[in-house]
Amino acid sequence: MNLLTDSWIPVQQAGLQEKITFQQLLCGEKGGEICLPRDDMEFACLQLLVALTQVLFTPSDKKALVQRIKNPLTPEEYASGCEGKKDWFDLNHPETPFMQFRSVKAKEPTPMDKLMAGVADGTNKTFVNPQGLADGLCASCVSIALYNTAYNCPSAGGGFQPGMRGSTSITVLIATDSLRKTIWHNILTVESLNKEMPWYSQTSCMTPNYIDGLPPGAQYVFSEIGINRGLFWQPAKYQLCEPQPNLVCSCCGDTGRIYTGFLKEKLQPKYTISGAWPHPLSSRTFVIKKGGREEKFPSFTTTQPTWVHLPELVAEIQKDKEGYHPAPVIAQLRSYGANRLSFYVGGYRNGIKTTATIVERRHEMFSLADGWKDNSIVIDELIRNAQSYKNALSRALEDFYKLAIMSATSKKNRDRIKKIASQYSSVFYQQTENLIHDTLAHIDFDQPQDDLKSLYSDLKTVVIHLFNQATEPYKQEPKMLKALASSRRLLHQYLKELEAQGGNHEPAKSA
Structure with missing residues (x-):
């Protein structure tokens, strides 16, 4: 043939x-x-x-x-x-x-x-x-x-x-x-x-x-x-x-x-x-070292969802000593003045210990609204801030674990509490997938403040709901009430800090 x-x-x-x-x-x-x-x-x-x-x-x-x-x-x-x-x-x-x-x-x-x-x-x-x-x-x-x-x-x-x-x-x-x-x-x-x-x-x-x-x-x-x-x-x-x-x-x-x-x-x-041969369909991340610029191709190495990788796939950003270069076909589309962007992302995740074994395969489609080509920084910060809300949930549940473990009456309860943070990280990603997709597809990249504020408000609601859901079984246990109250205070403190930042981190420099 x-x-x-x-x-x-x-x-x-x-x-x-x-x-x-x-x-x-x-x-x-x-x-x-x-x-x-x-x-x-x-x-x-x-x-x-x-x-x-x-x-x-x-x-x-x-x-x-x-x-x-x-x-x-x-x-x-x-x-x-x-x-x-x-x-x-x-x-x-x-x-x-x-x-x-x-x-x-x-x-x-x-x-x-x-x-x-x-x-x-x-x-x-x-x-x-x-x-x-x-x-x-x-x-x-x-x-x-x-x-x-x-x-x-x-x-x-x-x-x-x-x-x-x-x-x-x-x-x-x-x-x-x-x-x-x-x-x-x-x-x-x-x-x-x-x-x-x-x-x-x-x-x-x-x-x-x-x-x-x-x-x-x-x-x-x-x-x-x-x-x-x-x-x-x-x-x-x-x-x-x-x-x-x-x-x-x-x-x-x-x-x-x-x-x-x-x-x-x-x-x-x-x-x-x-070196890294610049494949037309692959983005590259890089770090600046004394020996020069070292590049590598992103891959799926964890259970984190695909949207976590979006900045390194489509953004053109150089920070102090690191940055992203999008797939050349994306870079070409940007230079040719394309408005909206729809694209497929695909790949495998292999095992950590048995690297020849495939444990997951992914094939997804994303859309970016008009203005994406001139707003790499907005894409980068949106994804990083969305992850910050997940981190706030994880930290609060980890705090709950550390405090509650001392009050747990049995090994079974201790083991169950220990798994909460990792389990609810996955649930957070599942419940926010559509939020991220919809925001990227419809955001006003030139004036993104209102859209970002709405997204962060929705993410906050999800975080509070999941925290309550994760800790609900322990509300009736008197020994757990102190740990629950303390970790809830910490959660709201984390969320308040995120709101105070308003999604504005130290700005990156467009390449």
Whole structure:
């Protein structure tokens, strides 16, 4: 199967599901919404479509990009962009198969479920993934899974390396009302690429590393990696086994030749990449040290909700010695003067001790009201202040725990009290999710005071309600009354301090 010529893109339109070609999509002949049984596979499919478009059809400037968004490609333009690159995207190419290497040395094949994130090793697999989801995959699903594994997943375990962005990095994708337009909104122009990658023109003719090879022990500098190689970097030596005929794809349900296993090989010694390659769909945080500026990609490392990460995903801020740089596609949209912004955020959270194990996957959509592009500081402070209300609740409940534990009559009661603070942090996030989303989508960024005041008032109400709910079982215990009264006073003191600040922290400096 070739990604540039065959029907592999799973879409749904008006209740009809089918697979269409890349040309049909970009030339406006067919469309629809990506349709697969897992949201992370749909998200990876969109990433893959964006990467293909970026490599084949990079527009020169804003005017050319707007033209691409408005008008589909002609068949002649499509053929011209694909010229000389079809072999890169052939899943079964005899020498350079898509996202694979030939002559991989392995004692035995690895089951296909190891290629699907979280199916074989995820601690939440029993209630997220249907039975037998990755017993065998068709050419379409296996291509998406190969790309997803290379860019979004943790490494395959000891001896294997994570992708270009490290382990489980967060991906940001601008969203629109059609799949074709969404793809183009996530494409960087040549002028934007030159800003993000001053080495772009010198490296634009590079090929993916699965074309040139992945030598063990190689040392790469991020500024020597071109856009083609960076967007199609395969960090592991994988090779699909021969597909089996007359089977059913356990992911999408297609029948035909199905892949049931693959070979994998550890690369020893490991290669190294110094620095953070500026992936178009990834934001970067940075710290300023004596040795210079050190950058890294944000990832989901805790159970905190996705909105907590918003400043580092879309804001352009430099504080004293640290700051955020948004995903280049977001930075481009800001520089091109976009008003409202809708975007997807996706990624995995892996285990702390077992970093190769996925314990959670996320795929959410956010909207920012008009004025977002000039008000990074407002976004940053809104999120930080919202977290301050959660911290006020946690501190008050922790104070209650410290005082109440001395009065608890049994170990069972002590253990129950001890869990209160962490339990109600999660409840706070659940009950305020819609508040944060709605405020970001409708706030008047130029005059945000009234909207912020309303949000903080709502957050205060939630905090007081949750504190009362958490401590309600102990109101009838005389020994607990002193602890309850003391911690309630502390809670109101914390809330009063937040109100006094009025949401105004030491201002950050826009970059």
